């Protein structure tokens with residue numbers, strides 16, 4: 001359990017494997033053997049932050065509360081069971097799990113990831129973190145105007161339930177734009193469209209994006225969520 005970045009870097013160089021709550025790796029390690037060294041980030045200040053615009057990778061899912069935007073809070077509260085959420089971490093969910101219920105929420109916050117490698121820590125985008133399985137220290141984003149998270153009901157062990165995450169951000173030109181991310185099966189896609197003229201403008205614009213090819217039920221859910229996030233009271 002490193003307490004500084006330089007210490008974490010040293011363990012990384014020695015080949016330590018990152019571990020969060022071990023909710024996924026424990027069974028694998030029991031079957032295949034335990035690694036020589038595993039590194040938990042829970043004593044590292046950068047990895048345990050919970051702020052309006054930042055969330056550390058070692059934060060437990062049940063600790064993700066209304067200090068962070070609604071979309072991320074609801075995503076965390078939708079993962080697994082209470083027992084899983086009391087042990088599983090943000091980093092383990094985004095980098096280590098296949099479902100990654102937090103990923104659509106992080107995408108609509110336009111979050112940047114802070115990662116650590118042998119040369120030090122740096123910022124990168126979420127797609128790279130997921131593809132390369134970097135050591136994630138945490139996420140940073142700009143507070144949205146409003147946000148929302150929808151996860152369809154699903155059965156344990158069944159197909160991944162549909163997720164639609166939405167967030168409205170004000171651009172540097174003062175105009176609002178809508179970010180939408182959809183998990184359909186294991187695939188996550190995301191788009192950004194203008195929305196300063198209201199839901200119809202955003203829905204029309206989304207018709208010209210890749211989300212148009214989603215199955216009908218997913219498109220209906222997107223319409224509902226987009227209309228809701230742009231018409232309802234601000235849910236930060």
Ligand SMILES: Cc1cc2nc3c(=O)[nH]c(=O)nc-3n(C[C@H](O)[C@H](O)[C@H](O)COP(=O)(O)OP(=O)(O)OC[C@H]3O[C@@H](n4cnc5c(N)ncnc54)[C@H](O)[C@@H]3O)c2cc1C
Nearest residue numbers: 020021022023024025080089091092093096099100101136
């Ligand atoms: C019963 C059950 C129900 C579940 N339901 C859901 C669900 O509805 N939605 C969902 O999204 N997930 C679900 N999951 C999966 C859950 O998200 C993961 O178990 C959990 O997030 C993994 O977190 P962890 O901290 O325990 O990871 P660990 O098991 O400790 O690690 C998992 C992997 O992530 C890597 N890792 C851990 N931390 C980091 C880091 N900081 N940087 C880089 N790599 C890291 C590890 O090296 C390992 O490869 C469920 C799991 C269970 C057991």
